[in-house]
Amino acid sequence: MKKLIWLGCLSYFVIGLATVIFGTLMSNLLHDYGRNFSDGGSIVFAQFGGFLAGVLFAPRCVRSLGYRRGIWLAFAGLFAAHAILFLQPYWYVLFIPATLNGFCFGLAQTAIGTLLLEASDKNKAVTMSRLEVAFGVGALLMPAISSLFLKNNSGFGPFAIVASCACLMMMIWIFSYTDYAKKAGNEGAEPDTSAAKHSTTNIIKFYPLAFLMCFVFLYVGLETSTINFLPSVFESRLHFESSQATLTVSIFWISMIIGRIFSGVIAEQIGYFKFLLISSSGALISLIGLAFFENAWIVFALVFAAGLFLSGIFAIAVVHANNANPESTKQTTSIIIASGGIGGALLPLLVGWSMDAVQPGAATWLLAGFAVLMILFLLQVRTVPSAKVRRHKIVENDINISGRQ
The missing domain is CATH 1.20.1250.20 (MFS general substrate transporter like domains)
Structure with missing residues (x-):
């Protein structure tokens, strides 16, 4: 269980980075693209729309794919979104990875939180608080990371950082969760999601x-x-x-x-x-x-x-x-x-x-x-x-x- 909590905390740290990255880079993005604050608001709203869709889709995703597949696919989507953003696409293309970013961190946040709530028999509040601490650390560090890149005239560098972290988390979820499930007493790495068997x-x-x-x-x-x-x-x-x-x-x-x-x-x-x-x-x-x-x-x-x-x-x-x-x-x-x-x-x-x-x-x-x-x-x-x-x-x-x- 401790391993799963640490895995959840690392995931929430990356989610914290991805959640606030547009806010920390907004002024620079608008300057580089020659846009105004209303355009920036549209980007934020696109990310929010993706987030809401990801949160609402999470239960269905978990039922269909299981927790492990759903979560690592969410981090795969985060990697893809930030890799596209790092390549500095045209302004109107920017809305696609912004929406994907929101969708994937909304999906991952909900799925991981639900997994730990279901896996915890007691001290659920402590577990959720640890996740929120990790999220806060990510949200706190992202402005500092962005500031460092901006001082070196690399306004799109933070997207590469988030992409790298998302790729790493994807690989960890692919391999580490299987080991946890076996040690926890589950014979398979994935719970049985057959609708015919359990309802x-x-x-x-x-x-x-x-x-x-x-x-x-x-x-x-x-x-x-x-x-x-x-x-x-x-x-x-x-x-x-x-x-x-x-x-x-x-x-x-x-x-x-x-x-x-x-x-x-x-x-x-x-x-x-x-x-x-x-x-x-x-x-x-x-x-x-x-x-x-x-x-x-x-x-x-x-x-x-x-x-x-x-x-x-x-x-x-x-x-x-x-x-x-x-x-x-x-x-x-x-x-x-x-x-x-x-x-x-x-x-x-x-x-x-x-x-x-x-x-x-x-x-x-x-x-x-x-x-x-x-x-x-x-x-x-x-x-x-x-x-x-x-x-x-x-x-x-x-x-x-x-x-x-």
Whole structure:
């Protein structure tokens, strides 16, 4: 099991690199191609469309191909996408690898997360938190890698790095997972995916899951907006220099990584619901503080605190949702991740509009409003009466990772 967790962490590290690469290179890409920010938004939206398709396709892919084949094919697609991007294609061709990039890291992220949730008998929150730490390290390192290449006038070099890492992960998944499966007690490297042999009726508790979907929708939108817009807010409202404003993003990611190291253990000790409630409340207080204080050191401390409180929410929300639907892990994980992807694409548009239509400082209050709504939806998860829970039946092939029927 430890080997599988390490394999998942390495995979999430590469996924983190692939997820943020367009954001770190966007200004340079637009300059090289002579395009404007609207064109850049189209590229980001194409990647989001691919991501959403990959997340929703993951359960079907796993049923048809098994985890190992599905994951290494996802990394093969990532390799192909970034190899094409490294070759500097024409602008309109760029949309194809951008979409493929999103599709493949969405597929890999969902499949790996589901695999580890199904393979773990206990401490699922700890396992998911480790994956999120690895993702955060990749997301933190990519800007530094891009900066190094840009200083040497090689704006497309980072695509080669991601392509190489994706190729390596593809080879590791092809060979290493087979060994793990045999050691774990499964006679075959792949679970039996024959629809004729295994079929179960899985139940999803729709109403609690719907509230958790809204919760994660708001969370990912809040996190994405914080990363992308807080530097601009600080430059405008607090008159930070560009280097100071950019530093806030690094502080945020560092605190996210630190928080994710401990969030799984804490959540297992105090309970998932209480952890999510405390984290959301702490994030709300931190964001309100950012709207009031102007001292640079206090602002940096509040950004660090916001990162700590937000760090474990996504992983624990996924585990909490799966605990409510233990027989539908693939569907539940896919639905939750897709909800987050939609929030990460749509809510930043609202935040950007507020900065143009009102004033940059309004974005901070809007982010705090997202946190308030998160708390309200989370409280609804606890207060839904069991008698009113609506159940939707989903029939799927039984892919048993642990070997139990």
